[in-house]
Structures are given as structure tokens and as C-alpha cells.
Amino acid sequence: MADKVTISVDALGGDNAPGVVLEGVEAALAQDADLEVILCGPAEVVEPFADSHERCIARATTEVIAMAEHPANAVRKKKDSSIVVGCRLVKEGVAQGFFSAGSTGACLAAGTLVMGRQKGIARPALATVLPSPVKPVVLCDVGANADCKPEYLVQFAKMASAYAEHLLGVKDPSVGLLNIGEEEEKGSAFAQETHALLKQELANFKGNAEGRDVLSGSFDVIVCDGFTGNVCLKTIEGTAKMLFGQLKGIFKSSLKNKIAALLIKGDLKKLLGTIDPDAAGGAPLLGVKGACIVGHGSSNARAIKNGVLASAAYVRSGVSEIIAQTV
Amino acid sequence: MADKVTISVDALGGDNAPGVVLEGVEAALAQDADLEVILCGPAEVVEPFADSHERCIARATTEVIAMAEHPANAVRKKKDSSIVVGCRLVKEGVAQGFFSAGSTGACLAAGTLVMGRQKGIARPALATVLPSPVKPVVLCDVGANADCKPEYLVQFAKMASAYAEHLLGVKDPSVGLLNIGEEEEKGSAFAQETHALLKQELANFKGNAEGRDVLSGSFDVIVCDGFTGNVCLKTIEGTAKMLFGQLKGIFKSSLKNKIAALLIKGDLKKLLGTIDPDAAGGAPLLGVKGACIVGHGSSNARAIKNGVLASAAYVRSGVSEIIAQTV
Numbered sequence: 001m002a003d004k005v006t007i008s009v010d011a012l013g014g015d016n017a018p019g020v021v022l023e024g025v026e027a028a029l030a031q032d033a034d035l036e037v038i039l040c041g042p043a044e045v046v047e048p049f050a051d052s053h054e055r056c057i058a059r060a061t062t063e064v065i066a067m068a069e070h071p072a073n074a075v076r077k078k079k080d081s082s083i084v085v086g087c088r089l090v091k092e093g094v095a096q097g098f099f100s101a102g103s104t105g106a107c108l109a110a111g112t113l114v115m116g117r118q119k120g121i122a123r124p125a126l127a128t129v130l131p132s133p134v135k136p137v138v139l140c141d142v143g144a145n146a147d148c149k150p151e152y153l154v155q156f157a158k159m160a161s162a163y164a165e166h167l168l169g170v171k172d173p174s175v176g177l178l179n180i181g182e183e184e185e186k187g188s189a190f191a192q193e194t195h196a197l198l199k200q201e202l203a204n205f206k207g208n209a210e211g212r213d214v215l216s217g218s219f220d221v222i223v224c225d226g227f228t229g230n231v232c233l234k235t236i237e238g239t240a241k242m243l244f245g246q247l248k249g250i251f252k253s254s255l256k257n258k259i260a261a262l263l264i265k266g267d268l269k270k271l272l273g274t275i276d277p278d279a280a281g282g283a284p285l286l287g288v289k290g291a292c293i294v295g296h297g298s299s300n301a302r303a304i305k306n307g308v309l310a311s312a313a314y315v316r317s318g319v320s321e322i323i324a325q326t327v
Numbered sequence: 328m329a330d331k332v333t334i335s336v337d338a339l340g341g342d343n344a345p346g347v348v349l350e351g352v353e354a355a356l357a358q359d360a361d362l363e364v365i366l367c368g369p370a371e372v373v374e375p376f377a378d379s380h381e382r383c384i385a386r387a388t389t390e391v392i393a394m395a396e397h398p399a400n401a402v403r404k405k406k407d408s409s410i411v412v413g414c415r416l417v418k419e420g421v422a423q424g425f426f427s428a429g430s431t432g433a434c435l436a437a438g439t440l441v442m443g444r445q446k447g448i449a450r451p452a453l454a455t456v457l458p459s460p461v462k463p464v465v466l467c468d469v470g471a472n473a474d475c476k477p478e479y480l481v482q483f484a485k486m487a488s489a490y491a492e493h494l495l496g497v498k499d500p501s502v503g504l505l506n507i508g509e510e511e512e513k514g515s516a517f518a519q520e521t522h523a524l525l526k527q528e529l530a531n532f533k534g535n536a537e538g539r540d541v542l543s544g545s546f547d548v549i550v551c552d553g554f555t556g557n558v559c560l561k562t563i564e565g566t567a568k569m570l571f572g573q574l575k576g577i578f579k580s581s582l583k584n585k586i587a588a589l590l591i592k593g594d595l596k597k598l599l600g601t602i603d604p605d606a607a608g609g610a611p612l613l614g615v616k617g618a619c620i621v622g623h624g625s626s627n628a629r630a631i632k633n634g635v636l637a638s639a640a641y642v643r644s645g646v647s648e649i650i651a652q653t654v
Binding site: 070133134146190216233264 | 395461474507510514515516517537551554557559560562564567573574577584588602
């Protein structure tokens with residue numbers, strides 16, 4: 001039996017909310033008998049659902065943070081929004097983790113401002129597990145901090161290493177710095193300074209990683225500022241989407257190709273499964289007091305389920321406590 | 328008949344030099360009857376080749392710049408290296424363009440220091456045509472300037488637009504700023520400031536492009552600092568390489584899949600052709616006096632041929648003069 005965990009979930013998070021969120025939560029509750037969900041959102045959405053589902057509690061909220069709103073301002077003003085309430089439940093100890101597929105910016109702001117930073121953490125950072133078929137790679141930061149100082153990246157490296165070790169089971173994870181050359185004198189002034197600091201502070205630092213190394217399995221953890229990480233992550237997504245779109249076109253373009261498609265469909269689906277961003281379910285905001293996991297805005301029900309389960313796994317791993325002790 | 332053009336070529340450039348360089352030059356000369364090549368490199372390599380090929384002149388050099396050398400230092404010291412001599416021939420008006428698949432850093436340094444910047448250009452920038460099957464996209468800068476000021480990117484945008492218009496035939500090319508959100512207040516302090524400046528200075532500026540827009544065909548030109556651009560470019564390469572590696576594995580994994588592979592092989596090759604970085608042959612350093620085109624270190628003979636032909640096309644397009652007039 002797993003530890004009992006309570007996760008607050010934003011019923012309004014994502015492009016297809018609340019429909020897929022409810023479906024996803026239902027599936028997560030069915031899969032994890034030791035999971036409890038506090039569903040935050042409009043009373044008419046969350047109350048009927050909680051009434052008809054075991055281990056689900058409704059927490060009615062009255063405000064909505066839209067995708068386009070300025071994150072920090074919205075979080076400060078809309079204290080009764082599903083995102084702010086969800087994070088406050090963690091702050092108050094009623095829940096141990098929060099999950100949302102809503103505005104990433106608002107989730108990061110609420111995680112940082114409402115849950116609060118862990119002691120000694122300069123900047124919480126968003127990590128994501130890149131779904132590489134070669135080996136999973138933790139990329140951090142992927143968007144919480146567009147502007148960074150070198151010392152932040154040392155903390156990102158330590159936090160992401162703890163995540164790789166305790167959630168992905170990677171022993172002594174190797175860390176690379178995303179940069180534009182292998183040699184240590186390469187890159188921007190920021191990258192050079194960060195390289196020197198990582199080398200000095202981190203036993204598991206293995207040097208620079210280039211864009212082409214990100215998915216090659218050469219590193220377990222790759223750190224960078226949130227601007228570069230976000231560009232890198234979305235470039236991977238865009239490239240994969242473009243290539244699969246082209247492949248799809250080829251598979252439909254002639255009878256002979258349709259036959260080929262039928263023959264390899266199964267194996268191709270397996271490949272798609274290994275690089276499926278929905279499989280991970282969400283990206284953790286490392287360095288806040290509690291679990292704050294952010295899903296893709298385009299999440300489907302399966303992605304929501306995986307995100308809620310990932311939030312529970314994050315809490316159970318104790319990685320927050322490990323980060324508090326080691327960083 | 329095309330205009331007569333003379334290109335100086337680094338016989339030592341690339342992982343497989345001089346063998347593939349000679350093969351590539353031979354093919355380029357055969358394809359373009361109005362092309363003349365000055366081949367720069369060790370006498371024992373370039374002289375026999377020039378003796379046996381029409382429209383090829385040997386320029387013996389005695390020094391070699393290795394891939395690992397500090398670019399600017401090497402260029403300053405090794406005045407009789409194939410890269411420095413090749414650029415000097417352009418400076419002296421003996422050749423109109425230079426091509427090398429050698430150390431990118433040394434080529435950029437030699438292009439800038441030896442050929443010299445065009446009047447008014449703060450920083451020459453490396454542009455690359457992303458081989459997207461949807462639509463070619465000019466990404467600039469991809470590595471010449473790791474640290475940038477916002478005003479540099481305005482010039483990058485103007486230079487890359489001239490390139491898109493006069494070499495790719497794109498009328499009134501749209502320009503995007505590589506950033507981490509669509510809204511103009513998104514991104515790092517640098518990105519925000521650059522956005523404001525581009526909006527003010529550039530009629531064809533269409534706003535922010537995210538990593539996932541780079542290959543989507545939403546923009547004709549995407550500008551960024553050389554650090555971000557290099558990470559983005561190499562991430563595309565790495566993602567494509569990983570996915571095609573996986574596909575190759577699938578196609579070989581069973582008899583049924585081998586049959587499927589046979590059926591779609593032709594169309595798959597066509598797709599690979601459209602995204603083949605060797606097809607472009609090289610990346611131009613925009614903003615120097617003359618043409619300076621840098622090829623991939625891993626260039627094969629075909630890539631070298633395409634790079635030499637691209638250098639001639641660059642000269643004939645008159646894009647340098649257009650940049651001088653418009654930026």
C-alpha cells in the first residue's frame with residue numbers, strides 16, 4: 001500500500017477544462033486507491049463530481065485566471081481563483097501537492113508566492129522530463145526564470161539531480177550545462193561564468209551539452225536559464241510535430257504507402273508512446289514548499305490522469321525534503 | 328550565362344578534408360561553367376588538383392587552423408592559414424566569396440577581421456536556412472554572437488530579410504523574434520527590449536516566435552542572439568537525428584517492417600531530402616564585405632559542392648550590396 005496523499009487539482013486548468021480534468025481525475029482516483037483529490041473550481045462543476053466520487057472533495061472557487069493574464073498580478077488579485085486556492089491548500093497542509101494544466105505562468109507565480117520558496121532556494125525552477133527513447137533527461141529550467149544568475153543554475157542542477165535520482169531512479173545523475181560548444185571557454189559570458197561555477201560546486205558536473213546532446217542520452221540532467229530551456233523544449237516539440245506530420249502525409253499518399261503504414265503501425269505507436277509528452281503528465285516546479293506540478297495546456301484526460309498521479313509520486317518520493325536538505 | 332564568379336575555397340575545411348573538398352569543388356566546377364575556384368591549402372594538395380582542373384587556381388598555404396584552436400587568436404597569428412588566406416583573397420578583390428567547412432569560429436573571426444564588417448554593421452551574424460518541408464526559414468544569428476544588444480537584432484532582421492528576399496525569392500519576408508511566449512511582454516529583459524525595438528524599427532516584424540513556430544512556416548525570418556539560435560538549430564538537428572534513428576530501428580526490427588520500409592523508401596528519401604542540411608551547403612556570415620559561407624564540419628562531397636555553388640549564388644544575388652544600402 002502506498003502512502004496516503006492529497007492533491008489539490010485545478011478543475012479549470014487547460015484548453016479542454018473542465019471536461020478532461022474531471023475525466024482525468026476520475027481515472028487517477030481509480031488507479032491509485034491511496035489518493036485523495038480536492039477539486040478546486042466553480043461549485044457547479046466540482047460539487048456534483050465530488051458527490052459522485054469517493055476520495056474526492058469539492059472546494060468551490062469563484063474566480064478564474066485566464067491564460068492571457070499577467071501571472072503575478074492575477075495571482076495577487078484573484079485570491080479565490082482555482083490556482084491560488086489550490087496552492088493555498090498545500091500551504092495550509094490540507095493537501096501535499098497541487099496540479100494544474102492551466103496558465104503555466106500563473107501556476108509558477110502561485111507556487112512561488114503562495115506555497116513559498118524552500119529555505120535557501122533563490123529561484124524555484126520548472127523541470128521537465130524529456131521523453132527521449134534513448135534515456136529520460138531532466139531539463140531545468142524550462143521557463144520559470146527567463147533571466148538567471150549563474151548561482152541559480154547551481155541550485156537548478158542540485159534540485160534536478162535530486163529529482164532524477166528520487167523520481168526516475170537515476171544513480172549519481174550526470175549534469176550538463178546547455179551551451180553552444182563543448183569547450184569550457186565557449187558560449188555567452190553567462191554560460192562561461194556558469195560553467196566555472198558548476199565545475200567548482202558540483203561533483204557530478206560533466207561539462208557542456210549542445211542542443212544536439214539534449215536527446216542523445218549523454219547527460220541525465222541538463223541545466224540552463226528558463227529562456228534557453230523553454231526555446232529548447234518547444235523546438236523539440238515543434239520538430240517532432242513537423243516530422244510526424246510529414247510522415248503521416250507520406251503514409252496516406254498512396255495505396256502502397258497505406259499498406260506500409262498498416263504493417264508498422266504498432267511499432268510506430270510504441271515509438272510515439274516513448275516520446276509522448278502526455279506520458280509524463282506534468283512538469284514540477286522544484287524548490288517550493290510542497291509539490292506544484294504543471295501540465296500542458298493541451299492536456300487530454302490521460303495527460304491529466306498522469307499529471308495527478310505524478311503529483312502524488314512527487315509527494316511520496318520525499319524529493320522536496322531531500323532538496324531542502326541538500327541544496 | 329551567369330556572371331563570372333571567383334570563390335576561394337578552404338581545401339582543409341571539414342572532418343573529411345581534403346578528400347571531399349576536392350571532390351566537391353570538382354563537381355561544382357563541372358556544374359557551373361562561369362565559376363572559378365581558388366583552392367587554398369598545402370601545395371601538395373592544391374597544386375596537382377589545379378593542374379588537372381580548368382578554372383581552378385592553386386594558392387599554397389603553409390599553416391593550419393585546427394578545430395579546437397581559439398578562433399580569433401588563431402586568425403590573428405596564422406596569417407598563412409587556408410582560412411585567413413581565403414578571406415584575404417576576397418578582401419583584395421581577387422575572389423568575391425570564400426567557402427570553408429572548417430572551424431566555424433575561425434571562419435567567423437576571419438570573415439569579420441580579414442574581410443571586414445560592412446559600413447554601419449555592428450556585428451556580422453551567421454544565418455542558416457532551416458530545411459523545413461513546410462517552408463524555408465532563415466534563422467539568424469546561429470552562433471556568431473553569443474552576447475547581443477537589442478539593436479544588433481534589428482540589423483540581423485534586416486540582413487536576414489535581404490537574404491530571404493534575394494536568395495530565396497521571398498517577397499516582403501515576415502520577421503519573428505525567437506521568444507518564450509506570444510505576448511510582447513513575455514521573455515527575458517533582453518527579449519522584451521528587443522521586441523519593442525523591432526516593433527518600432529521594422530515594418531515586417533510580426534511578433535514573437537516560439538520554439539515550436541520555428542519550423543511551422545509561420546515566419547520567413549526568425550532572429551535571436553547567437554546563443555539561443557545555436558541551441559535551437561542544434562536541437563532541431565538532434566531531434567531529427569534521434570527520431571530518424573528510432574525509425575530506422577523500427578524498419579529493421581522485423582520482416583514485416585522491412586517490407587513496409589521497402590514500400591515507402593522512395594517517399595521517405597524525398598522527405599529526408601527536404602530536411603537535409605547538406606542541401607543548403609552552408610551558412611552565410613551576413614554583414615561582411617564579400618561572401619563568407621561556412622559549411623558543416625561533417626560535410627560530404629555533395630555538401631561541399633552545394634556550399635561552393637551557394638557562395639557563387641550569394642555573390643551573384645548582390646545581397647551584400649543590398650545589405651550595405653538598406654541596413
